[in-house]
Amino acid sequence: MAKLAQQESKPSGTINIENLSNLGFDVHITNVSGGDKAIQGVSVPVWTVKDGQDDLVWHQADRQSDGSYKVRINVGDHKSEAGEYIVHLYYVQDGKMVGIGGTSTTVPVQNATRHNLPASGSYTFTARSGIKTQPLVANPDVSYYDAGMSVNYDKVVNNDGYTWLSYLSYSGNRFYVAITPTSVTKPVEQPVQPSTPSSGTYTFKERSSIKAEPSVASPELAYYAAGMSVNYDRLVTADGHTWLSYLSRGGSRRYISIDGKATAVAQPTSPSLAATGTYTFTQPSSIKTQPSVASPELAYYDKGMSVRYDKVLTADGHTWLSYVTYSGARRYVDIS
Template identity: 35%
Template sequence: DGSYKVHVDKASHKGDAGTYAVHLYYMLDGKRTYITETTATVPETQVTGNLTITNQTSNGFDVVVTNVSGGGKTVQEVRVPIWSDKNGQDDLTWYHADKQSDGSYKVHVDKASHKGDAGTYAVHLYYMLDGKRTYITETTATVPESQVAGELTITNQTSNGFDVVVTNVSGGGKTVQEVRVPIWSDKNGQDDLTWYHADKQSDGSYKVHVDTASHKGDAGTYSVHLYYMLDGKRTYITETTATVPESHITGKLTNNGSYYSVRGKYDDIIIVNKKHGLSKDYNPGENPTAKAAFVRLRDDMINQGLNVGRSYSGFRSYDYQKTLYDNYVSRDGQAAADRYSARPGFSEHQTGLVFDLTDKSGNLLEDARASQWLKDNAHNYGFIVRFQAGKEASTGYMPEAWHIRYVGKEAKDIHDSGLSLEEYFGIEGGDYATSSKPAESKPATTGAINLPATGTYTFTGRASIKAEAKVSSPELAYYDKGMSVNYDKVLTADGHQWLSYVTASGARRYVDIATVKATETKPEAKPVAKPADQPSLPESGTYTFTGRASIKAEAKVSSPEL
């Protein structure tokens, strides 16, 4: 349009604000000629910045800084001092705000950096301009109080137990030091109350597995409560209930002419013990399914470096078992042989479902580490350790760590129950004939017995079998009155007289037969047998004991010995 134009940037004039002189000159005939003049005004630039609080939760908040201007000066840094309104400025923190792609700046505030305080927070904004910290503006943010929270969910409810899952775990601003879950059944009050420690899972939840065997096998309703440990104190959170269904196992035995069986959860289970025998003609050989599972188990044990050999004892026919049993009777006597060997027609080996493991030396497996592995893992292969310590009253046999029985899928249920096969199905077991056996034994005689160095000894009372000639050594099994044993040593140790012999598996055993008066060694605490008859006594007086007698807190046989 024939006009002329100039753009003036104050950056070319040292950034000056205020009045500018503007003159006009023409170049005429090569000479600069003044024409006119005026003035222009550049207003002062404002330092600006806006604070916005976002994402406010019980854990903290975000601070967003927008409209950032240094009023013509370079903003070298954006700083945001923040503190809660509790205890002055004892939690004051100077945050460096990070520039975002849209030109704004951002700070995230975690209340954990402010002593976990809830409530009002002061939020100020400063710029660094020309190396100096310059106040810009301020606002406040609110952190709501945290709520103590936790949710209980019951999963995997079966007749053997259930799982408890704890989610949404919050200590309301306090650290949850521990998650505890007390659980009990609705039977007999809280006599089975157990405080479980919940284990934290990878997803932040907590979990407890409840086995009914730890609650007297009770079915029905269970109370499940949730507590946290907060500041060292146990704090109630919430509660729910779980239901354990009644087991459908009936324990009803049937006999098909060859063997007894009971209906399990998944299959019919063959039952063989001293009360339930097999037909002499039953000769199935090794069960192929059981054999394949056994080979897998044995090889896994070997591959894990356990002391397990490849040899084993599996299927035995009726006639083979008769020969084996008769040899044991000839060597040790029938009473002793019945403790560790089955009579023909009463051996689980005749089913083809049983395998005896050996160690690398070819002896029956008694290695502690391998035996524990077997006890903990055999069910994963469909097996149970058939004869375990403390179960002789139901199984009828001394503990045999090496003897495993294939039952298939139900092996896990039996293992988890902590019961013997007889106890699990509620069927009769024990000895060939009903007998009354005291719970524990004591030496039947006081004073050393004059015995030859080797020979056969017939017991006059119940006597403990142990792995060491020590009173404190755990009882492995026992001999009852009238039983006999072939021994190869007689020794005195720990204030007692002992017989010693070597078992069929090659392990040496010791039997406590008498207390030796000459020693001051205190015998292991063992209850004595019930007196044959009740003595006639005055209402009060002095009594001299004729044998060892237990002191208890209650006049009950079941009360613990004090």
């Protein structure tokens, strides 16, 4: 009797658009299945219908505790444009990009009257809005206000292309909430004449991040490992660093810092601390997503608080404790 061939299981997932407002939206991928293969990463390319893919950004989704994946799409990363946004979904499997599906959503036009706020007062949110430690789009959310919730604020700030409400928390920390885009501000590129030719082929000596903008704060889209090469057509300085630049196959311009400062490289260290254990803080200490002084603060440990860590390393001239959160994300705390 002939053996029946086993049918190959295909990767799949459901794209959900959540928390839509004039500031952006969340892409939440549920029912995630890699089929017969493991998923090494989840990429979400997003662009607006207006002017084609001139604002295409490959966003990297983060795995949630329930096995789903989520990423926040800020309009500030897409020229602050309203209108129809195209959202595609890819899994990284066996080092290759596998297309899963796509959808679209419409970002509403901002309400211009929201600019006319008093310098201080109470504000009621009409959409979910992220709370940040700095008035920067790239600064991670530490929490959020949902639609219908209110805040008493004491400042209105214009920064990074947005209008922000600002207030002091009960613990004395200042926080910021974006309520409307103003204008888009991008890093200024300046030509440079270093020893590296203005175009050619470059071989990387260390892991180097690929970014959509020549900015330290720009999220990492992917990376080149040590020994890999790239053909570049431009060399610029921006945000205090030197960057190689090239056009991707999709026609999007990409940037890579080559002066070794924009990407923190973690190196083992031999401190007096145990390699793993519990550490009690003697002063307020910032929690970050990267072992880098430039990495934004997500939250902090106060004096007297403790953390269980599984790594000690040096990077960016500092000593860092590192641990994995309950959601599986790695965090770093500067203790030097």
